[in-house]
Amino acid sequence: MNDGTALPDPLLDVRGVRKSFGAATVLDGIDLTVGRGNVITLIGASGSGKSTLLRCINLLEPIDEGTIMFDGVDIAEPGIDADPIRRRIGMIFQSYNLFPHMSVTDNVAIGPRKVLGVDKATARRDALALLTRLGLAERADAYPDQLSGGQQQRVAIARSLAMQPDVMLLDEITSALDPELIGEVLDVVRDLKAGGMTMLFATHEMAFAREISDRVCFLHRGRILEDGPPEQIFGAPAEARTREFLQRVIDAGRL
Amino acid sequence: MTAAPTRRAAYERAQRRRAAIIATASTIIVVTALIVLVPRASGWEKVRQAFFDGDVFTDSFPRLIEAFWLDVKILLWSTPLILIVSLLVALARSVRSPALFPVKAFAVVYTDVMRGIPVILLIFLIGFGVPGLRIVSRTWSDPVIWGTVALVLSYSAYVAEIIRGGIDGVHESQRAAARSLGMTSHQAMNTVVLPQAFRNIVPPMMNSFVSLQKDVALVSVIGPVEILRQAGIDKSKFANFTPYVAASLIFLAITIPCTRLADHLLARERRRTGATTIS
Numbered sequence: 368m369n370d371g372t373a374l375p376d377p378l379l380d381v382r383g384v385r386k387s388f389g390a391a392t393v394l395d396g397i398d399l400t401v402g403r404g405n406v407i408t409l410i411g412a413s414g415s416g417k418s419t420l421l422r423c424i425n426l427l428e429p430i431d432e433g434t435i436m437f438d439g440v441d442i443a444e445p446g447i448d449a450d451p452i453r454r455r456i457g458m459i460f461q462s463y464n465l466f467p468h469m470s471v472t473d474n475v476a477i478g479p480r481k482v483l484g485v486d487k488a489t490a491r492r493d494a495l496a497l498l499t500r501l502g503l504a505e506r507a508d509a510y511p512d513q514l515s516g517g518q519q520q521r522v523a524i525a526r527s528l529a530m531q532p533d534v535m536l537l538d539e540i541t542s543a544l545d546p547e548l549i550g551e552v553l554d555v556v557r558d559l560k561a562g563g564m565t566m567l568f569a570t571h572e573m574a575f576a577r578e579i580s581d582r583v584c585f586l587h588r589g590r591i592l593e594d595g596p597p598e599q600i601f602g603a604p605a606e607a608r609t610r611e612f613l614q615r616v617i618d619a620g621r622l
Numbered sequence: 623m624t625a626a627p628t629r630r631a632a633y634e635r636a637q638r639r640r641a642a643i644i645a646t647a648s649t650i651i652v653v654t655a656l657i658v659l660v661p662r663a664s665g666w667e668k669v670r671q672a673f674f675d676g677d678v679f680t681d682s683f684p685r686l687i688e689a690f691w692l693d694v695k696i697l698l699w700s701t702p703l704i705l706i707v708s709l710l711v712a713l714a715r716s717v718r719s720p721a722l723f724p725v726k727a728f729a730v731v732y733t734d735v736m737r738g739i740p741v742i743l744l745i746f747l748i749g750f751g752v753p754g755l756r757i758v759s760r761t762w763s764d765p766v767i768w769g770t771v772a773l774v775l776s777y778s779a780y781v782a783e784i785i786r787g788g789i790d791g792v793h794e795s796q797r798a799a800a801r802s803l804g805m806t807s808h809q810a811m812n813t814v815v816l817p818q819a820f821r822n823i824v825p826p827m828m829n830s831f832v833s834l835q836k837d838v839a840l841v842s843v844i845g846p847v848e849i850l851r852q853a854g855i856d857k858s859k860f861a862n863f864t865p866y867v868a869a870s871l872i873f874l875a876i877t878i879p880c881t882r883l884a885d886h887l888l889a890r891e892r893r894r895t896g897a898t899t900i901s
Contacts, residue, residue, distance in 0.1 A: 466814055
């Protein structure tokens with residue numbers, strides 16, 4: 368396993384990205400390289416810019432400055448057609464954002480059908496196979512409101528996987544879940560890593576970040592203040608801010 | 623759900639039965655009180671003769687039904703027109719392209735003006751004004767047509783706002799989820815936003831439809847002999863208000879089923895979204 372640095376051909380290369388909402392600077396010069404197959408976690412306090420960074424990479428928010436090279440192309444270029452890029456970048460949201468008017472199967476099948484032009488029968492068959500893989504086969508005909516939070520988030524992951532993305536952005540995907548439901552979602556993330564999926568993962572689950580990451584980035588006020596392998600960040604953080612943050616997490620009983 | 627009734631289920635059933643008994647009893651008491659007390663009012667005998675004359679009722683009822691057919695026709699014409707115009711206005715208000723700014727501005731002015739004028743005034747203005755311009759042929763000068771146009775213009779403004787509210791009511795995160803799958807904004811609108819918006823707006827649309835059923839009678843102010851005007855004619859003929867009571871009953875015969883349907887749709891929507899009613 369490599370640590371994501373010094374790759375000749377990184378999948379994602381973020382350089383000098385800045386983003387403000389009005390007077391508030393949310394991203395203040397972010398540099399981040401994600402190699403193929405890397406799992407990189409973003410940790411930091413709420414408001415440190417983790418979610419905004421993911422939304423910028425998925426082109427849901429325009430950036431003010433900087434470049435985002437994705438597979439060799441600067442996707443932050445103004446006027447670029449975002450749709451073909453987004454279909455290669457999967458995104459999982461904290462609040463699942465499933466489509467409530469569609470069954471579980473249709474939620475998973477709708478992307479391939481509408482965006483990739485897969486015919487309905489094939490898309491549904493593939494969706495069912497994916498749901499079976501994630502242990503959701505028996506809920507295939509249910510509607511999102513009838514599922515537990517953990518099941519909904521797994522459906523959201525299946526919906527994203529159905530597009531066969533090159534990279535997945537996970538935005539605090541367990542933050543809305545009851546503690547006993549977090550495990551089932553993290554298990555799916557473990558499986559994805561085992562399958563070689565490239566992931567950029569904003570999370571408050573420190574123990575999991577420590578377990579799964581190739582590299583951990585600590586964000587503070589829109590900057591990556593410290594990054595490195597998990598043993599270093601969690602074991603011997605160099606920055607005082609990182610130590611403070613981790614101490615607060617430990618005090619809250621989350622590490 | 624288990625097959626055997628639990629203690630809680632039995633308790634809840636008893637509670638429901640108790641509520642039903644109380645509701646029935648109180649209804650009987652109120653209705654009895656009305657039947658017993660109202661006739662004791664000193665003016666009751668005169669009111670009974672003026673409003674509840676059986677002979678006048680049977681005489682005017684067929685004429686009122688016949689006149690009501692015109693109300694139904696106006697309703698059937700205006701409903702689809704309102705749906706089309708309001709959808710166009712709602713979409714015009716949602717355009718983001720700067721080139722289409724005049725369209726958007728027109729839609730904003732349109733909804734403000736039409737919602738600001740009482741329907742009855744609009745019927746007067748358009749119903750008398752447009753034929754008065756003498757730019758339409760005699761057959762097109764029929765007040766039924768221009769009364770209908772006035773209704774369509776007024777109601778479209780309200781319904782457009784309902785539609786726009788429905789579109790805005792779909793959370794932005796739904797659009798984000800659709801777009802992050804790679805859908806175009808058009809695909810996101812058609813597959814994700816509009817189906818949810820439509821479900822949200824059915825109940826308020828039904829309420830507007832019920833209002834329209836009654837407001838059709840306002841077209842009578844510019845001349846057409848529909849049910850309200852026919853009732854007025856019969857009232858003068860018999861010097862008796864019973865035709866108005868008969869007309870009210872005819873309106874209730876169609877508005878009550880529609881109101882019940884609207885309530886049913888609202889309740890179903892509430893059940894579906896999982897919100898519970900706190901009693």
